[in-house]
Amino acid sequence: MVKVGLTGGIGAGKSEVSRLFASYGAVVVDSDRIAREVVEPGTPGLAAVVAEFGEDVLTPEGALDRPRLGSVVFADPGRLAALNAIVHPLVRARSAELEAAAAPDAVVVHDVPLLVENGLQSLYDLVVVIDASEETRLGRLVRLRGMKPEEARARMAAQATREQRLAVADFVIDNDGPLEALAPQVERVWKRLAERAAE
Structure with a gap:
């Protein structure tokens, strides 16, 4: 591999x-796609994001409001770091699972x-x-x-x-x-x- x-x-x-x-x-492991999956409704990832950033970052349907969250974190390096601390470990764990499932060659x-x-x-x-x-x-x-x-x-x-x-x-x-x-x-x-x- x-x-x-x-x-x-x-x-x-x-x-x-x-x-x-x-x-x-x-075998493509897409970090952006995984980053979306780990904060879908009902995931521990989304619960952690809401605990950090508040209910304001949710749509009325309970999904992550990406544009709203983006406007918060891209204007403030400290908030971006807080988001990354939640999402990156979840993405790494899922990426490792996908890689482990790939063929040896x-x-x-x-x-x-x-x-x-x-x-x-x-x-x-x-x-x-x-x-x-x-x-x-x-x-x-x-x-x-x-x-x-x-x-x-x-x-x-x-x-x-x-x-x-x-x-x-x-x-x-x-x-x-x-x-x-x-x-x-x-x-x-x-x-x-x-x-x-x-x-």
């Missing part, structure tokens, strides 16, 4: 790269947005960084996710710098260009990862 940490700044295109890796046969790709910010690179055999310029990422966040430019810039500023991410990369996939330029790069990296897993 080869354990791969996949990361990149918000708007860099991790979801697309994860999808391509999965299409080649990778699998390529397990952990999609971890905050890999560099949380100093997690040593947990993986290899780190793949999706790289795109700030201008490209900002454009995608505004165009594809409907964010206001200042909101997108705040999210980007809360993450590691491009240089910090590139410093931990074993492989860099450039996603500054069109989508069709992405697939050949991902395929090249996949071949290397699959060879490593087969060793």
